[in-house]
Amino acid sequence: MKKLIASLGITLMMPISALAASPAEILNQDTEFLFSLDPEKMDEDISYYYNYLLDQIKSKSGSTLESALAEMLESAKISIAANLTEETAVGFIEMTQAEFDKLISDHSPKESSVNPGFYIDPSDGAYFTYDKGQFITTDEEDALSAIISYNESTLSEASDFKEIFDQFTAKSFFNLYGKLDNVFDELFGEELPYNVLTDAIVAEGLSVEHADNTFYFKSNITLNESEVLASGVDLDNKGVPKLYKFMPNGTDMIYFLDSKSTININKLKEDPNYQEFQQEFQDLFDTDLSDLLIAIEDENALLINDSATLIPDITFMSDVSKNEAKVKLALSNVSTKIWDGLKLQADDRNGETLIFDNYDEKVSVSKGSVKLANSNVDQYTIKYSPKVNKNPYAPRLSDEDLTLKLTVGVTGDDVLIISTKKDIADDYGTPGISKDPRITKLVAENPNGFFYFNPENLNNYFQDVLTIIENASEEGLIDLSDGKEILNTIFSPWGEITGTSSFTNSSVSGELNLTVDLDEISETYNLQMFSAGRNINDLEIISNAQNDYQDVSTNHWFGNDVYYLSTKGIIKGYSDGEFKPNQTINRAEFTKLIIEVLGESGYIDSSYSYALNLDGDLTDVDSTAWYYQPIGKAYRAGLIKGYSDKTFHPGGNISRAEAAQIITNVLVKYKLEAMMKQEAMSNPNFADVSTSDWYFAAVKRVWSQGIMTGKTTSAFAPNENLNRAEAAKIVRNLLKMIETSK
DSSP: OOOHHHOOOOOOOOOOOOTOOOOOTSBBTTTOEEEEEEEOOOOOOHHHHHHHHHHHHHHHHOSSHHHHHHHHHHTTTTEEEEEEETTTHHHHHHHHHHHHHHHEEEEEEESSSSSSSEETTTTOEEEEEEEEEEEEEEOHHHHHHHHOOOOSSGGGOOHHHHHHHHHSSSOOOOOOOOOHHHHHHHHHHHHOOOOOOHHEEEEEEEEEEEEEEEEEEEEEEEEEHHHHTTOOOOOOGGGOOOGGGGGGGTEEEEEEEEEEBOOHHHHHTTOOOHHHHHHHHHHHSOOOOHHHHGSSSSSSEEEEEEESSOOOOOEEEEEOOTHHHHHHHHHHHHHHHHHHHHHOOOOOETTEEEEEEETTTEEEEEEEEEEEEEEEEEEEEEEEOOEEEEEEEHHOTTTTTEEEEEEEOTTTTEEEEEETTTHHHHHHTSSGGOOOOHHHHTTTTSSSSSEOOOOHHHHHHHHHHHHHHHTTTTGGGGHHHHHHHHHHHHHHEEEEEEEEEEEEEEEEEEEEEEEOHHHHHIIIIIIITTTGOOOOHHHHHHTTTTOOOOTTOOOOOTTTHHHHHHHTTTOOHHHHHHTOTTTTTHHHHHHHHHHHHHHHTTSSOOOOOOOTTTTTOOTTTTTTSTHHHHHHHHHHTTTTOTTTTTTOOSSOOBBBBHHHHHHHHHHHHTTTTTSSSSGGGOOOOOOOOOTSTTHHHHHHHHHHHHHHHOSSSSSTTSBBBOOOHHHHHOOOOOOOOHHHHH
């Protein structure tokens, strides 16, 4: 029974039939939470997923009784009441007496010897009974007895419950009532001092309905009016937000919020932690922190736009008309202190441009101003020049991509602004989003706050960033098309999300509309997101491309190959920052390189785990070793054989002849020479390679195809150990051949 109720997790309280009392008419007023779920008010989409959940419960049920109850829940109202303070919970399922009697008859649960009509679920020991048209269950027998015998003032008679319940929508399939004044104390241990609502909240209600791929959430919070007024804030006089009128254009708007504030800085000042931080701030900037924070007491707005650059356009505004002088002075003091501090730390200076030069990375900061509403506002231009990377395949971002303009100040119409929008001077105060129909529709509801979120534009921003990185890479090495497609899949089911809120001294109400295609989520997230081998492993290339090896230069005959393979994640250096090109490479390491190349090229499934029969295959390949999988894959693919005594000697050095043989096995296995000119297969003219040598055919093939050359023009050195530089050159040549043959 407990598992059944816990599995549903959310539930309760709707209009009920004449046969049953509502749980609120049974419970006492100490109840802190009451959930309800009504299947009859679910549309087809929600009903499908709800029934799917019930099917899962039935399939995993610990008893036939639970399974029978889950069957009933397809149409029956279910409720859960909870008291977090007392750590108690009780579940209700609306049913008739006849339905309850049939449950008892069919499943014969044990009846209580103390309370006739009380039964025990044998699967989990929960107690249950039937009363006033409700199947009622809880953990303790005494608690169950107290619930059904309670006849004093019930939850349904509580004034705050009535006020919340009246706000529930007629079509909602989910309703929640919560008595939050006690819950906040339980969750936080102490009151949060800076928000008027924290002290004043009495109870909250939430209802949810769903239609046409949109969830409609409606919430209502009752407030203790005397607590609100005692805080010194009058929520009745907050008015409709106005900062949206100053915001720039929002054509590519990702997120926008404009709301009157319920923050009270005077209450924050009472907090000891704040007082300590305020003193530190005072010592550092010679400014009272409260003189800055009063900027957020009235109205605040935040706009995020897709700017098609690495940094989106982010603009924050606060209405400081009531505290303009204090805020302006405090901001000026802090700005001056920071700028003077930067001057002292700068490595160089060019007029009003400060230059910070550290290990080939350079940052320059310039201070200027822009005019907004006939007032000069500070604008800082920050340019970042990364160190020149030795890796030729590292993305080279443009100066424009790495330049940030930060505008900070108080405008002529008493608006505090902080913005990364580079052309804010051109757009500030223009019609901007104030003429955007998406925003005007929200404003028309005369709320005290509203917000807008567009997942499609957020996806566009991510797509733009990935494109910038792709374009900044050499030779198209960084291909993020898989990552882009996965992002498209993630965001495709989601539509716009909007919300409004309104408050008075006695209540706060809000509405949120969330559009999402549930069918598309089920299909795309489960079936399509990572289908056809799509993955985002290429994102690792961005990190790999930053690798610089102290002992490798592109001027070395192997340098370009090392950096290319390192960027692709095929080959790695050591923790000390070196590649160690002259160090020998062992048989396990070389085999792993070959498997990495074949995995990168799609010839071997890198996600598949191969298993070796250690007794019958390679007896010295430990299943716990890092090389177990690559050797296993190579062995199963027929690329390696091992020695006659069924060993592989993974830690032994690999000779140039052995490397040639493995490469030849790859060429033959995957028919990589199909597009090569066969007449190029001429005999090599090496004094140390004869036609009778076991490796003659292999050397001939790799030499003819240009994958391996001799140590000199006349010597192949077949028995010499292969080193890491040679391995990098060979593997890169093999990869080129694979790419050409496709």
